[in-house]
Amino acid sequence: MSKRTIAFLKFVVVFLVSVSIIFLLAPPSFSADKISTKVIVRVVSKDAKIIGSGVGGALVRIKNLETGEVLAQGKQEGGTGDTDRIMVQPRRRGETLYGTPDGAFFQADLLLDKPTQVEIYAEAPLAYPQSIQKGSKTLTLIPGKNILGEGVIIELSGLIVNILSSSPKESLKKGEGVLVRAEIRML
Numbered sequence: 706m707s708k709r710t711i712a713f714l715k716f717v718v719v720f721l722v723s724v725s726i727i728f729l730l731a732p733p734s735f736s737a738d739k740i741s742t743k744v745i746v747r748v749v750s751k752d753a754k755i756i757g758s759g760v761g762g763a764l765v766r767i768k769n770l771e772t773g774e775v776l777a778q779g780k781q782e783g784g785t786g787d788t789d790r791i792m793v794q795p796r797r798r799g800e801t802l803y804g805t806p807d808g809a810f811f812q813a814d815l816l817l818d819k820p821t822q823v824e825i826y827a828e829a830p831l832a833y834p835q836s837i838q839k840g841s842k843t844l845t846l847i848p849g850k851n852i853l854g855e856g857v858i859i860e861l862s863g864l865i866v867n868i869l870s871s872s873p874k875e876s877l878k879k880g881e882g883v884l885v886r887a888e889i890r891m892l
Contacts, residue, residue, distance in 0.1 A: 739818045742816070743853060747855070748827040750862075753792070755785050755786040757786075758782045758784070762829065765777075767813055776815050785809070786807060802855065803855055815846065817847075818848060826841040864889050865892060866889050868887050869886040869887055870884070
């Protein structure tokens with residue numbers, strides 16, 4: 706081999722060793738310290754208002770999809786939101802719909818050390834177990850990037866149905882008519 710080739714190979718070896726040392730000593734893009742990340746979740750009834758305390762609120766659970774660990778869990782409580790804004794006024798893109806002072810929500814403060822894929826699960830209305838509906842969303846949370854304001858919206862479909870009469874304990878006779886009275890309302 707010529708002196709020129711040997712010099713070039715030495716340069717390549719020194720370059721590769723230098724780059725390796727730099728990568729080993731450089732801090733990772735996300736530090737080992739956990740960073741506070743706030744997330745607001747709002748559970749709403751499809752084409753209706755926020756599920757509030759009047760119907761028992763909603764259970765909300767935030768779970769790390771990689772590890773299965775429950776990062777936060779709690780109850781959404783509060784009011785059903787601004788009726789005029791939610792049910793009457795036309796909606797504009799980007800406009801706050803549910804994130805008003807009288808609207809129920811659940812807020813979690815998560816400590817994250819890296820981007821984390823989570824499932825946000827909700828079930829409601831808690832005061833009417835016969836009418837419970839469930840829903841979830843999957844998203845990636847970035848440490849320090851809070852999701853506030855409107856928050857993460859989980860929309861549930863369904864109705865609350867209360868049988869007023871006849872009682873399930875009443876016996877029925879074959880061929881006899883049955884009068885059923887029920888109260889039906891949105892979640």
